[in-house]
Structure formats: structure tokens, C-alpha cells
Amino acid sequence: MKTLLEMEAGQRGEVSEIIGGQGFRKKLEALGIFEGRVLEKISQLKLKGPVVLRIDRAQVAIGCESAKRIKLSILE
Amino acid sequence: MDDLKRVKPELLLLGHPNVGKSVLFSRLTGVHAVSSNYVGTTVSYTKGRLTNKEEKSLEVIDAPGIYSLEPLDDAAKVALELIDDARRIVVVVDATHLERQLPFVIEVLAQKRPTILVLNMFDEARHKGVEIDLELLAKELGVRVFATAARTGEGIAALSEAIFELEPAPEDIREREHKKYDLPHPLHHEHLCSHGCATCTNVICQQDTEGHHHLNRKKVWTRVGDIVSRTQTLSKKRHSFLEVLEDMAIHPLWGILVSLVVIVASFIVIRFLGEFLITGDIVFINHTLANVPFGLDLLFEKTWTPLMMGLSHLLGGSGFWHDVLIGQLIDGEIDYFQSFGVLTSGPYIEIVAVMPYVISFYLVMSFLEDSGHLPRMAVFLDNIMHKMGLHGYAFIPTLLGLGCNVPGIMATRILSSKQERFITATLISIAIPCASLQAMIVGILGKFGAMPVIFVYGTLLFVWVGTGVVLKFFVKGDIPELMIEIPPYRIPDGKAMAKKLWVRLWAFLKEAMPVVLASVLVVNLLFQFQAFDAFAYIFSPVVKYLWQMPSESIVPLLVGFIRKDVAVGMFMPLGLSLPQLITGAVVLAMFFPCVATFAVLIKELGFKDSLKSLAIMLIVVMLVGALVAQLAPLIVA
Numbered sequence: 001m002k003t004l005l006e007m008e009a010g011q012r013g014e015v016s017e018i019i020g021g022q023g024f025r026k027k028l029e030a031l032g033i034f035e036g037r038v039l040e041k042i043s044q045l046k047l048k049g050p051v052v053l054r055i056d057r058a059q060v061a062i063g064c065e066s067a068k069r070i071k072l073s074i075l076e
Numbered sequence: 077m078d079d080l081k082r083v084k085p086e087l088l089l090l091g092h093p094n095v096g097k098s099v100l101f102s103r104l105t106g107v108h109a110v111s112s113n114y115v116g117t118t119v120s121y122t123k124g125r126l127t128n129k130e131e132k133s134l135e136v137i138d139a140p141g142i143y144s145l146e147p148l149d150d151a152a153k154v155a156l157e158l159i160d161d162a163r164r165i166v167v168v169v170d171a172t173h174l175e176r177q178l179p180f181v182i183e184v185l186a187q188k189r190p191t192i193l194v195l196n197m198f199d200e201a202r203h204k205g206v207e208i209d210l211e212l213l214a215k216e217l218g219v220r221v222f223a224t225a226a227r228t229g230e231g232i233a234a235l236s237e238a239i240f241e242l243e244p245a246p247e248d249i250r251e252r253e254h255k256k257y258d259l260p261h262p263l264h265h266e267h268l269c270s271h272g273c274a275t276c277t278n279v280i281c282q283q284d285t286e287g288h289h290h291l292n293r294k295k296v297w298t299r300v301g302d303i304v305s306r307t308q309t310l311s312k313k314r315h316s317f318l319e320v321l322e323d324m325a326i327h328p329l330w331g332i333l334v335s336l337v338v339i340v341a342s343f344i345v346i347r348f349l350g351e352f353l354i355t356g357d358i359v360f361i362n363h364t365l366a367n368v369p370f371g372l373d374l375l376f377e378k379t380w381t382p383l384m385m386g387l388s389h390l391l392g393g394s395g396f397w398h399d400v401l402i403g404q405l406i407d408g409e410i411d412y413f414q415s416f417g418v419l420t421s422g423p424y425i426e427i428v429a430v431m432p433y434v435i436s437f438y439l440v441m442s443f444l445e446d447s448g449h450l451p452r453m454a455v456f457l458d459n460i461m462h463k464m465g466l467h468g469y470a471f472i473p474t475l476l477g478l479g480c481n482v483p484g485i486m487a488t489r490i491l492s493s494k495q496e497r498f499i500t501a502t503l504i505s506i507a508i509p510c511a512s513l514q515a516m517i518v519g520i521l522g523k524f525g526a527m528p529v530i531f532v533y534g535t536l537l538f539v540w541v542g543t544g545v546v547l548k549f550f551v552k553g554d555i556p557e558l559m560i561e562i563p564p565y566r567i568p569d570g571k572a573m574a575k576k577l578w579v580r581l582w583a584f585l586k587e588a589m590p591v592v593l594a595s596v597l598v599v600n601l602l603f604q605f606q607a608f609d610a611f612a613y614i615f616s617p618v619v620k621y622l623w624q625m626p627s628e629s630i631v632p633l634l635v636g637f638i639r640k641d642v643a644v645g646m647f648m649p650l651g652l653s654l655p656q657l658i659t660g661a662v663v664l665a666m667f668f669p670c671v672a673t674f675a676v677l678i679k680e681l682g683f684k685d686s687l688k689s690l691a692i693m694l695i696v697v698m699l700v701g702a703l704v705a706q707l708a709p710l711i712v713a
Contacts, residue, residue: 026146026293027559028559029293029294029297030143030144030146030293031143031559031561032176032179032297034293034294034297035294036294037297042323042326043326043327043328043331044328045326045328045331045455045456045458045459046328046459047459048459048462049328049455049456049458049459050455050458050459050468050558052326052455052562056173056175056176057173057175057176058173058176058561058562058564059322059326059561059562059564060559060560060561060562061326061451061455061458061468061558061559061560061562062557062558062559063458063467063557063558063559065557066557066559
């Protein structure tokens with residue numbers, strides 16, 4: 001299991017745990033991110049920049065602090 | 077645009093940001109709502125009327141684009157209030173990304189209002205190899221479904237007909253429901269399925285401890301996955317050029333290159349087009365290749381100047397009215413930069429010096445907005461902006477502020493936290509020069525080469541970052557993290573861009589022109605009665621010793637409160653040295669926002685925070701002005 005931040009660009013993973021309160025979860029859910037969802041990390045910007053991922057053919061950007069709180073099991 | 081008061085929308089348009097909702101709105105009603113390809117353009121809502129062949133008409137309200145009915149920000153709250161009173165709803169989705177948008181549709185359907193679903197950008201979806209079974213989708217969701225391409229007008233007629241066929245909810249729908257469910261506040265039932273669970277197919281609903289029914293979002297996404305798998309087929313097409321570019325633009329290294337190319341190209345195009353409109357010169361890397369004899373400067377010289385010279389003779393070449401209307405003749409001629417008459421420098425500054433740059437700026441800005449590149453830039457700037465207590469998205473209002481501070485500060489509403497809005501708006505009002513001011517700075521300082529212009533911009537950039545970094549330590553509250561969906565790249569539609577440019581240009585002419593003429597008139601009258609001498613005396617310690625400028629320069633600085641561009645023009649007759657002009661330009665950009673910006677600042681931040689903002693401005697402008705006054709002579713020497 002890795003956090004979204006630790007994942008390599010190009011890897012796909014299934015969300016297994018989200019660490020955070022109701023507000024945080026709701027924001028993520030609105031973007032379609034919750035336990036059981038499969039997503040692909042496509043980019044990690046330098047200097048603690050956001051993570052960009054692909055979910056349902058759409059690109060979503062998430063700040064790196066939030067990315068630390070999303071854990072995924074990597075799919076090969 | 078309207079403030080939020082109790083309105084009962086006969087027809088409400090809802091949808092995610094960036095699904096072409098505003099274009100659809102203008103197709104339906106003919107009113108032009110400013111639409112762009114980034115999140116949160118419609119921060120307030122827009123009204124219009126839809127009329128059919130039988131001359132029946134409906135009031136249509138275009139709600140702000142929102143991702144969900146969760147009241148996470150102001151835009152969602154506005155939309156929720158509107159839904160509560162809505163008698164008919166049209167929910168608009170982007171057909172190219174159905175699976176991203178259906179959860180919102182289900183949320184809206186759970187509100188139990190008479191609803192029609194519109195799959196917009198259907199042409200683009202077809203082009204991308206996305207096939208959607210409309211009939212099956214309609215059956216699954218239990219609503220009528222229409223496919224449109226708002227940009228071309230495809231499907232609009234059928235949609236408008238269907239809207240009139242829809243049986244509206246009773247006018248007092250809100251009161252009826254609130255009575256029925258005994259709800260304290262409209263916002264509290266946003267996720268209730270207000271008619272009990274049986275009608276919302278149970279699979280997406282759950283009950284909380286108080287017996288209220290909520291949508292379960294995970295179940296919604298699962299249900300959407302199920303619907304999409306049956307109604308949508310994707311034929312694998314080769315990655316299109318735009319899709320390749322999309323991935324490149326968010327790559328950690330290639331993306332920086334893409335953004336740099338976009339920024340440099342934007343500056344070159346703005347400058348090229350602005351100068352072309354003024355002079356008619358077609359310039360390529362400092363070489364004038366050709367000249368079209370239709371530059372605004374030439375047209376003004378050929379048509380307006382003879383008229384004004386005639387008037388000058390009529391008025392006898394000097395005297396009270398001559399000096400007010402025509403201004404001072406320089407060597408017997410009108411010099412538009414120095415004469416400063418109501419009818420000479422006034423219109424010249426606005427039409428010849430400033431308007432071309434307003435046109436070229438907004439043209440480039442519209443292109444950037446509609447192409448979908450701005451959110452990508454926001455993603456790249458996120459880490460830098462975090463150092464300033466902001467996240468990447470604050471960059472978009474700031475960029476808008478480079479056109480005019482007023483819409484820039486209004487657009488800070490797309491930011492969700494109060495402290496972020498305070499910092500962004502304060503920084504815009506202090507360090508972001510509007511297009512009018514920039515046109516004059518480039519026009520006047522540009523004559524001395526690139527260095528003075530670069531120095532002014534560099535200083536303002538430094539002030540923007542520096543003030544932000546310092547403010548971060550004083551403004552409490554944590555910085556919300558960036559969390560956005562990035563829209564796909566689109567090739568902007570020429571017609572939509574032209575329309576948007578026209579709306580913005582017209583607003584500029586309508587608002588700026590009377591203010592410019594009036595301010596030149598007032599300034600001239602005050603000059604005639606020597607009213608500025610007192611000001612010059614009071615402010616001279618700051619102006620003279622701190623900023624190293626003649627004490628009369630307080631007059632342009634005060635006029636800057638009304639119009640910044642006019643104020644730069646007023647530096648010319650003072651005969652300032654180049655370092656003094658540079659100091660003047662920097663101080664003018666920072667020293668008190670113009671009155672329109674000031675008004676919108678109070679409206680957006682409230683009186684108390686606006687005063688704080690002004691206090692910060694005064695401290696910064698004193699320090700930076702003094703610093704520039706010391707540095708400028710060294711730099712240009």
C-alpha cells in the first residue's frame with residue numbers, strides 16, 4: 001500500500017483508505033475519489049507541487065498534503 | 077448580474093462548471109453570459125428570457141457552475157437557493173465526460189423538480205468516439221434527454237420546445253415542501269430525497285440517525301458506473317493532438333515549457349496587436365515590415381485634430397475655456413500627451429492609447445480562458461502560491477486583474493476561504509496594474525527602451541510575491557489545498573470569443589469614457605482655481621523626500637484614484653526625469669486603487685477588511701516607492 005504522493009507516475013491503484021474528516025471526504029467524493037475507486041497517477045509536480053491523476057478519462061489535480069492522506073493498493 | 081435575493085426561477089440552468097452552460101443560455105435567450113473554459117466564471121447568476129413561436133416566454137436563470145449540491149462554497153449555496161424555488165430545471169452535462177457528470181444529475185433529480193437533461197457538446201463527443209444511447213439513458217434516469225451542440229446551435233430548437241411542454245412545479249413549491257418536511261432552513265435539505273426513499277430507487281439513498289434521507293455518494297457513483305456501462309460505448313480512437321498536449325501540459329518538465337511558451341506568446345501577441353491597432357505597423361522582431369495606414373493614431377490625427385485646431389482658433393488660442401477644453405498648445409499644436417484638455421487628451425488617452433491594448437489583452441485572455449489552459453497554469457503555480465498563503469487557483473482572478481482590477485477582485489469568489497480571498501484581492505489592488513495603466517506605462521516608458529518597462533514590471537512582481545509572503549504570516553487560517561478537475565483542452569470558438577470580447581470592450585468604453593472625460597474636466601477646473609497647491613504642500617514631504625519626485629506630482633497620484641491611465645498622461649507636462657517617471661509609474665500602480673476597484677473591494681471584503689487592505693497598501697507603497705526612487709537612477713544609468 002502506498003499513498004498517492006508516494007506512487008510513481010504511470011502507476012494505477014485502487015483507493016483503500018482515506019485519512020480525514022467528513023469535509024475532506026465529501027470534497028474527494030465530489031471528484032469521484034473514495035474507497036474502491038481505481039485511478040491512475042499521471043504526474044507529480046516538482047517542489048511539493050500537486051499530484052495529477054486520471055479518473056474516468058478526466059484529469060484531476062490534488063495538492064500534495066491531501067495526496068498524503070489517500071492510500072492505494074497498487075495494481076500492476 | 078444580480079444580487080441574491082428571493083427569485084423564483086421559471087427555468088433554472090444547472091450543471092458543472094465548464095460544460096458550455098453559459099453558451100447554451102445565450103443560445104436559448106439571446107442574452108450574452110460571459111462563458112469561459114475554467115471553473116467559476118458565473119460567480120453570480122444571469123437572467124434572460126426564452127420565447128417560443130407562440131410568443132409564450134419564460135424567465136431563464138443561469139446558475140453558477142457547481143460540482144455537487146454539497147454547499148462547500150458560495151457558488152453552491154447560490155445554486156441551492158435557486159433550486160429550492162425552481163419550477164423547471166434543465167441540467168446540462170458535457171457529453172464527452174458523461175461518467176464524471178451523472179452523479180450531479182442524480183443529485184439534481186433527487187430534488188424532485190420537473191427536469192430535463194441536456195447532453196451538450198454532443199458533436200465533440202461524437203468526434204472523440206463517444207456513443208451514447210439517449211433512449212436508454214432517459215429510461216434509466218427517468219427524464220427526457222436531449223443532445224445539443226450549443227456552439228453550433230444543433231438541437232436547441234427541440235430542447236426549447238420540450239421546455240415549454242414540461243409541466244412546471246407549483247409556484248409555492250418551496251413553502252409546500254418546507255411545511256411538509258418541517259425544515260428549518262432551505263439549505264438543510266440539500267441531500268434529502270424530499271419525497272421519501274421509494275422514488276429514488278433506494279440503491280443510492282441512506283437514512284441518518286434523525287431519520288433524514290441522504291444520497292449516499294458512493295452508491296451514486298456505483299449506480300452511475302452501472303448506467304454508463306450500459307448506455308455509453310467508446311470506440312478507441314487514436315490519441316488526438318489535443319489529448320497528447322493535455323498530458324504534456326501537466327508533465328513536471330514539459331508542462332513548464334508549455335506554460336512558458338504560452339506566457340511569452342501571449343505577451344508578444346498582446347504587444348503586437350496593441351501596437352498594430354495604434355500605429356498600423358506590422359512589426360517582426362524590432363523590424364517594421366509594413367504599415368497599414370489605418371492606425372488609430374493616424375485616424376485620430378486626420379479627423380479629430382483638425383476639428384480641435386478649429387475649435388482652438390474659435391476660442392482664441394488661450395483663456396479659461398480654451399485651457400479646460402483644448403488644454404495647453406505645445407509650439408502652437410495640440411500634443412495629446414501634454415495638452416491635457418477635456419476634448420483632446422481625454423478621448424485620445426482612452427481611444428488611441430488604451431483601447432487597443434484592452435482589445436488585444438481581452439482577445440488573448442478569452443483565448444486562454446476558452447482553451448482550458450488556465451487551470452493547468454494554476455496547477456503549476458500551486459506550490460509557489462502556497463508560499464503566499466494561496467493555492468494555485470488564486471492565479472486566475474489575478475490574471476483577470478491584469479485586464480481590469482474590478483472583474484479580477486469579483487472573481488476571487490471562486491476561492492473558497494475568506495483569508496484567501498482577502499490576500500488575493502489585496503494583492504490585486506496593490507500590485508496588479510490594469511490594462512489601461514499598462515498601456516500608458518508601455519507607451520511612455522517604452523520610448524526609453526525595454527529596461528525601464530522591465531524594471532517596473534519586475535518591481536510589481538516582486539511586490540506581489542513579497543507582500544503575499546509577508547501577509548501569509550499575519551492572516552490566520554490554513555490554506556485550503558488545491559483539489560480540482562482540469563477541463564479538457566478545446567479549440568476556442570471564434571464566434572463565442574468575438575462575442576465575449578465585444579461584451580468586455582463595450583463595458584470598458586461605457587464605464588471608462590465618461591469617467592475619463594469627467595476626471596480631466598474636474599482636474600482642469602481645480603487647476604484653474606489652484607486648488608492643488610494645498611495638496612502639494614501637505615504631501616510634499618512624502619512625494620519629495622521619500623519618492624524623490626517634484627511635489628506637484630501628487631496631483632497625478634490623486635487623479636489615479638479616478639483613472640490610472642489619465643494620471644500617467646498627467647506626468648508628461650511635469651517634465652520628469654526617467655528615474656522619476658519609473659518611480660511615478662510604480663507608485664501610481666500601487667497607490668490607492670481606482671475608485672471602481674475600491675468600491676468592489678468594499679463590496680467583496682467588507683468595510684473592515686478593506687480598511688486593513690488599504691493600510692497594507694499605504695505601508696507597502698511608502699517603502700517600495702522610496703526603494704525604487706533610490707534604485708531607478710542606478711538601473712537606467
